[in-house]
Amino acid sequence: MIEFKDVHKSFDNKQVLRGINLTVQEGELISILGPSGGGKSVTLKHIIGILKPDRGEVWVDGQFVPKLSRLELQELRKRFGVLFQSAALFDSMSVKENVAFTLRMHTKMTEKEIDHRVAECLDQVELHGVEKLDPDELSGGMRKRVGLARAIAMKPDYILYDEPTTGLDPKTAIIIGELIARLQENLKITSVVVTHDVKLACGISDRIALFHEGKVAAVGAPEEVSKGDGEMIRKFMEGQL
Numbered sequence: 001m002i003e004f005k006d007v008h009k010s011f012d013n014k015q016v017l018r019g020i021n022l023t024v025q026e027g028e029l030i031s032i033l034g035p036s037g038g039g040k041s042v043t044l045k046h047i048i049g050i051l052k053p054d055r056g057e058v059w060v061d062g063q064f065v066p067k068l069s070r071l072e073l074q075e076l077r078k079r080f081g082v083l084f085q086s087a088a089l090f091d092s093m094s095v096k097e098n099v100a101f102t103l104r105m106h107t108k109m110t111e112k113e114i115d116h117r118v119a120e121c122l123d124q125v126e127l128h129g130v131e132k133l134d135p136d137e138l139s140g141g142m143r144k145r146v147g148l149a150r151a152i153a154m155k156p157d158y159i160l161y162d163e164p165t166t167g168l169d170p171k172t173a174i175i176i177g178e179l180i181a182r183l184q185e186n187l188k189i190t191s192v193v194v195t196h197d198v199k200l201a202c203g204i205s206d207r208i209a210l211f212h213e214g215k216v217a218a219v220g221a222p223e224e225v226s227k228g229d230g231e232m233i234r235k236f237m238e239g240q241l
């Protein structure tokens, strides 16, 4: 379980988070929606301790994240698969080495075990026979899939997705959305998806949280939230915010 309690964060004089309260339940897929620059990526970074709150609390499975030591943070991060906004693959490494990266760093798996695990992860994202290719030989959608395969390599308890469909054409975006939903079902993990794609979020999420002016303006099942009152929510759901 992930918990934000009254989390505030400013940069220079700019208040980005102004009291975020949010609980992510075990096993759910929750999407965070909000305008560009609204603090969505900043929020994700608090979960794995890349950023610390100025005020308020961030908890993951009973651990108070801002007070964890470097070693404890390393341990925590092993339990998270992260698909960063840039979804950067290492361009100088093959697909196999990209997916194997954390396995080589954190485990003592043999080459055979690594081959097996890499194939298993690529299978989960429906890619086959691409191990030897370099990232620049892949399409945008394939690169996202490889990023996803890398994120699940360590069998994480959580996956954090930052804008998983940005930069993809609408058709590929839908395929990646379906893949995220299927991974969630197959792997029984807890997922947080940051996106500005309302349709994607409503299609794949158990709950959605709308960020507005540094706070959670609404949270609940997509059909509940979209029924909510108020100009702001309506605009939001229509993609105008």
Ligand SMILES: Nc1ncnc2c1ncn2[C@@H]1O[C@H](COP(=O)(O)OP(=O)(O)OP(=O)(O)O)[C@@H](O)[C@H]1O
Residues within 6 Å of the ligand: 011, 012, 014, 016, 034, 035, 036, 037, 038, 039, 040, 041, 042, 043, 085, 196
């Ligand atoms: N490390 C940092 N130092 C200074 N300012 C930062 C830092 N990280 C984020 N910000 C600022 O915080 C604000 C929120 O950024 P954030 O990346 O969380 O937005 P976002 O909601 O993810 O937007 P987008 O949808 O465009 O990705 C921005 O104004 C950004 O410039």
Ligand SMILES: [Mg+2]
Residues within 6 Å of the ligand: 040, 041, 042, 085, 162
């Ligand atoms: Mg962002």
